[in-house]
Amino acid sequence: xxxxxxxxxxxxxSAGVFFFFAGTVGLLRFPDTLTxxxxxxxxxxLGLGFVVLGLLxxxxxxxxxxKLISIWMFVLLAGASVSQLIARTARQSGSGK
Amino acid sequence: MSIATVFxxxxxxxxxGLAIWTIAVPDTYSATVGFIAYxxxxxxxxxxxxxxxxxxxxxxxxxxxxxxxLLGAAARLxxxxxxxxxxxxxIVRLSAAILSASIAAALAVAILLLPxxxxxxxxxxxxxSGATGMANPVTNVLMAFRGMDTMLEKVVxxxxxxxxxxxxxxxxxxxxxxxxxxxxxxxxxxxxARLLPPAGIVVGIYILWTGADHPGGAFQGGAVLxxxxxxxxxxxxxDTPPVRSRWxxxxxVSGPGLFLVVGLGGLCFGPxxxxxxxxxxxxxxLGIEVAMLLTxxxxxxxLLAGAPExxxx
Amino acid sequence: xxxxLTAAVGLILTMLALGLVSxxxxxxxxxxxxxxxxxxxxxxxxxxxxxxxxxxxxxxxxxxxxxxxxTFASIAFVxxxxxxxxxxxxxxxxxx
Numbered sequence: 001x002x003x004x005x006x007x008x009x010x011x012x013x014s015a016g017v018f019f020f021f022a023g024t025v026g027l028l029r030f031p032d033t034l035t036x037x038x039x040x041x042x043x044x045x046l047g048l049g050f051v052v053l054g055l056l057x058x059x060x061x062x063x064x065x066x067k068l069i070s071i072w073m074f075v076l077l078a079g080a081s082v083s084q085l086i087a088r089t090a091r092q093s094g095s096g097k
Numbered sequence: 098m099s100i101a102t103v104f105x106x107x108x109x110x111x112x113x114g115l116a117i118w119t120i121a122v123p124d125t126y127s128a129t130v131g132f133i134a135y136x137x138x139x140x141x142x143x144x145x146x147x148x149x150x151x152x153x154x155x156x157x158x159x160x161x162x163x164x165x166x167l168l169g170a171a172a173r174l175x176x177x178x179x180x181x182x183x184x185x186x187x188i189v190r191l192s193a194a195i196l197s198a199s200i201a202a203a204l205a206v207a208i209l210l211l212p213x214x215x216x217x218x219x220x221x222x223x224x225x226s227g228a229t230g231m232a233n234p235v236t237n238v239l240m241a242f243r244g245m246d247t248m249l250e251k252v253v254x255x256x257x258x259x260x261x262x263x264x265x266x267x268x269x270x271x272x273x274x275x276x277x278x279x280x281x282x283x284x285x286x287x288x289x290a291r292l293l294p295p296a297g298i299v300v301g302i303y304i305l306w307t308g309a310d311h312p313g314g315a316f317q318g319g320a321v322l323x324x325x326x327x328x329x330x331x332x333x334x335x336d337t338p339p340v341r342s343r344w345x346x347x348x349x350v351s352g353p354g355l356f357l358v359v360g361l362g363g364l365c366f367g368p369x370x371x372x373x374x375x376x377x378x379x380x381x382x383l384g385i386e387v388a389m390l391l392t393x394x395x396x397x398x399x400l401l402a403g404a405p406e407x408x409x410x
Numbered sequence: 411x412x413x414x415l416t417a418a419v420g421l422i423l424t425m426l427a428l429g430l431v432s433x434x435x436x437x438x439x440x441x442x443x444x445x446x447x448x449x450x451x452x453x454x455x456x457x458x459x460x461x462x463x464x465x466x467x468x469x470x471x472x473x474x475x476x477x478x479x480x481t482f483a484s485i486a487f488v489x490x491x492x493x494x495x496x497x498x499x500x501x502x503x504x505x506x
Contacts, residue, residue: 006411013418013459017425020452024425027432027448033440040444043425044451051418051455058462067470068458070296074477075451077292082447082484084285089488090440104420111427118434130433130442133483137453138426140472144460149468156472160450160479168486278489286488289481300478304471312468317475324479331489 005057012054019047033090037083044079048072105145112138129171133164149312150235153304157317161324162401230379232310239314240382244371248360251353251389254396258349262340264404271341274402280333290332297325305390309379315386319393326398337402345395352392356385412463419459426452443487450480 019042026039052072059065115138119131136159143152222234222242229241239247265272280286301321308314329335338345359381363372373381426449433445454473461469 009411010414013415016455017418017421020422020425020455023448024428024432027444028428033438033444036441036444040448043448048451048455051458055458055462060467064467064470067474071454071458071470071473071477074293074296074474075454075480077289078477078480079447079451081285081289081481082443085484085488086440086443090438101416104416104423107420107423107427111423111430115430122434126439127433127442130439130446130483134430134433134446134449137449137476140476141453141456141460144457144466144469144472145464147464147466149466149472152469152472153475156475157479160476161482164483165486168483169489286485289485293478293481297478300474304475307471311471313471321475321478324482328482328485331485 008057009054012050012052012056014054016047016050016052016054019043019050023047034087037087037090041079041083045076048075108138108142108145112142125174126168126171129167132167133159136160136163150233150314150317153312153314153317154320157304157320157324162320162327162397165327166401228375228378229373229382231382233308233312233314235312236308236314236382240385241373241378244356244360248353248356248371251356251392254393254400255349255353258396258399261400261404265406269405269408271339272405272408273339274337274399274405275330276406277336278331278333280331282333286332287334290329290334294325294329297321297328301325301390301394305386308386309383315389316393319390320397322390322394323397323401326394327401330398330402337399340399340405345399348391348395349399350392352385352389355388359385415459415463419456419463422452422455422459426456439487443484446483447480450476450483454480 023039023041023043026042027036030036030039049072052068055068056065059068112135115131115135119128119135122128122131136155140152140155140159143149143155219234222238225242226232226234226237229237231237301318303318304313304321305315305318306313308318330337359373360371363374364370367374429445429448429452432448433442435441454476457469457473457476461467461473
């Protein structure tokens, strides 16, 4: 059973690292603010989401698992709101063209 | 060279590089953003050093209130910086650099010259942790073994509030701090300010409650609650309270007040000031911590709201 | 397992350092705020992995606070300071 758990962990965390990598590359390479914002939200939502998913089998109990999931929920909420606010600011200052 | 050592060296290198860049960058706003990221990385280092209580404080203050204060100050400075053309002279900047570098060097020397093993009271703290019925050594030191320091610290917070309020003009005295925030009541910010605070209040109380046996405590919990209050104010959903409000002032003095009452109780009925009766140590400490949570949250929120600027109608 | 998770921490830390490079480059304040957001998320991931690797369960609590307050720096950036009102009135759809 622990082998299955470890496989899930390795797969999840690897996928998470990959999306962090993709998000960082996007942030560095994309040409304008709005496309960079798109790359960033991939790292935020999917990167951390897969890391949380991978770590869930390693947690001790229900409370730790719920804590991990609520961390991901907070980050999803933060990412969605922050993307909106930053995109609006970028559009108003005219750098989003 | 294990993988963990490589990780620690990499983390330290990144933090040092960021610190140097934050000092060197000419633009105040960029330096502020750099400093906020720096605080986050320092929280990682505290966790690596197993000082999770400190990491929690760093995350709660640096991630929430500290960032708001610094970015607000940087935004205000930017308006004035555009108008001024004079930079500090080379001599002033050199003296500031030399002064800062010598303080850093003196601290480094002091740390490096510590005898091995370094003098510590940690074993005594751990061996006496049963006296209060709480397992977190940091809470034991703050609330029992050095309770006096913590009480005076809360008095200092009150003095800071008095200092901020005293900046108000005569007409605004007793009025509401800051200006009323405007935001679209159906916008993103209002949405966030309706959704996040209930969860944030639960997290704040959890951090206080877990502080008895695990890292956490009243200060970190209070900082989280203050951030939530500030979010509601910034979204324009609530106004800052008028500082003449009797309830507000009662909450502000409740933490240190209860601390003082318990301390005097120890003087009257026990051996010394702040001596907790052994049977009631844990409930008393938790009671003080709950009062302090309210005091800290209110104080930090009001410190950020600033001096009264509008008369309270 | 521990080696794998430590390696993952190292990789995410590398991304975090690259995110810092993005802060240094700018060019606008909005880009800097985005990089801060990325560093926050990467920091949370590092904390979760570190907590599992080193057996410090309280690291999750630090990550919890960071996740809860992740929006604050950006809100302060958009509001341009606590006690400054927008000069033009806040119309519908304008968060100021």
